[in-house]
Amino acid sequence: MAAVSARTRSLGTEHAFVVLAEVNTLAAQGRDIISFAIGQPDFVTPENIRAAAQRAMQAGHTGYTASAGIPELRRAAAAYLSRTRGIAVDPEHVVVAGGAKPFIMYAILAVTDPGAGDEVLYPNPGFPIYESQIRAHGAVPVPLPLVEREAFAFDLQTLRQRLSPRTRLLILNSPHNPTGRTLTAAELRALAGILADYPDVWVFSDEIYSAMVHDGEFASIASQPGLAERTIVVDGVSKSYAMTGWRLGYAANAVLAPYFSTWVTNTDSCASSISQWAAVEALTGPQDEHRAMMASFTRRRNLIVEGLNSLEGIRALVPGGAFYVWPNVSELCAMTGAADAEALRRRWLHEAGVAVLADRQFGPPASGEGHHVRFSYANSEANIERGLQRLGDWIRQARR
Numbered sequence: 001m002a003a004v005s006a007r008t009r010s011l012g013t014e015h016a017f018v019v020l021a022e023v024n025t026l027a028a029q030g031r032d033i034i035s036f037a038i039g040q041p042d043f044v045t046p047e048n049i050r051a052a053a054q055r056a057m058q059a060g061h062t063g064y065t066a067s068a069g070i071p072e073l074r075r076a077a078a079a080y081l082s083r084t085r086g087i088a089v090d091p092e093h094v095v096v097a098g099g100a101k102p103f104i105m106y107a108i109l110a111v112t113d114p115g116a117g118d119e120v121l122y123p124n125p126g127f128p129i130y131e132s133q134i135r136a137h138g139a140v141p142v143p144l145p146l147v148e149r150e151a152f153a154f155d156l157q158t159l160r161q162r163l164s165p166r167t168r169l170l171i172l173n174s175p176h177n178p179t180g181r182t183l184t185a186a187e188l189r190a191l192a193g194i195l196a197d198y199p200d201v202w203v204f205s206d207e208i209y210s211a212m213v214h215d216g217e218f219a220s221i222a223s224q225p226g227l228a229e230r231t232i233v234v235d236g237v238s239k240s241y242a243m244t245g246w247r248l249g250y251a252a253n254a255v256l257a258p259y260f261s262t263w264v265t266n267t268d269s270c271a272s273s274i275s276q277w278a279a280v281e282a283l284t285g286p287q288d289e290h291r292a293m294m295a296s297f298t299r300r301r302n303l304i305v306e307g308l309n310s311l312e313g314i315r316a317l318v319p320g321g322a323f324y325v326w327p328n329v330s331e332l333c334a335m336t337g338a339a340d341a342e343a344l345r346r347r348w349l350h351e352a353g354v355a356v357l358a359d360r361q362f363g364p365p366a367s368g369e370g371h372h373v374r375f376s377y378a379n380s381e382a383n384i385e386r387g388l389q390r391l392g393d394w395i396r397q398a399r400r
């Protein structure tokens with residue numbers, strides 16, 4: 001029988017999609033499930049952006065575009081990145097693709113060679129596609145633990161230990177999925193101090209949640225002295241403008257942009273022309289709906305964090321950005337006989353009708369870190385209140 005490659009068989013996945021299928025199956029059986037599992041805004045794309053897409057269709061912008069993207073969007077993204085990161089980004093150094101996600105693959109392909117022992121450091125817990133893609137392209141994944149005692153920032157000591165002459169790429173993600181941790185300018189300065197000793201290491205800064213910071217200002221590693229040149233700044237419209245289905249992201253780096261563009265030619269040819277015109281409107285048009293969505297996410301964050309901390313056996317730190325909270329449920333596991341967060345997740349889904357993701361879905365939990373689950377609070381305040389009520393009832397029953 002014709003075989004499937006080892007690399008394809010060992011591909012990782014995003015468990016949010018697996019849990020979503022479970023939730024849909026239960027819902028089809030008539031179960032009422034409140035889902036905190038999926039990482040996408042529950043709003044529709046703002047009206048002005050949808051109108052821009054319609055105008056693009058009517059104007060006949062329906063063909064291939066340049067692989068790097070339409071000049072209007074590259075200019076808009078360069079201006080946006082320059083303004084929000086305080087660095088000078090040239091439109092020629094911006095490449096557009098079908099989401100922020102493809103740049104994970106393009107960056108790994110652009111700076112590592114398969115089987116050469118090239119190492120890529122990535123956050124653990126972290127977006128599961130990082131590790132999957134590092135492995136798939138024949139590089140060596142080196143997890144960088146984010147620990148609760150550092151409120152899920154990097155332990156700089158460990159970072160120093162894991163950097164080596166074989167390190168090619170360091171993946172950063174702030175605001176972070178799944179912990180919501182947002183790195184401060186001071187923390188990035190400390191990180192930059194360490195990276196100064198490793199001038200050959202590229203930095204992939206996944207900033208897809210940069211416009212979703214609840215407290216204070218977003219800070220990028222690219223703004224640190226000497227780091228703009230070797231940082232691949234990745235952002236997009238998926239999360240901040242509720243455009244996950246439009247598939248539109250972009251990346252900036254002076255050296256790698258032409259290579260990313262060639263990778264786009266080799267894969268998708270270009271991002272959707274209609275989505276590119278919509279993204280121009282997202283970045284340059286009125287921002288009121290974005291601000292209203294963000295205000296709503298901040299209210300929801302406050303509601304869910306306070307609610308979770310009022311439940312017995314659950315302890316949640318306050319996340320600074322994105323729409324995730326990553327509570328420690330070790331005590332609850334012990335109280336209710338759940339072996340780990342995955343066992344708790346299953347029981348919540350089937351017994352309480354509440355869907356979340358478990359820590360192992362973001363990489364193997366580091367020893368001594370205990371058990372965590374991820375709540376995405378991209379859900380209404382009413383559903384957050386109902387979900388918390390269900391969990392409270394479940395805990396009272398399960399601990400007996």
Ligand SMILES: Cc1ncc(COP(=O)(O)O)c(C=O)c1O
Binds near residue numbers: 127208236238248249
């Ligand atoms: C950390 C992180 N990076 C990238 C992505 C993908 O973004 P996009 O939908 O723009 O490809 C996600 C989506 O969940 C994410 O959480």
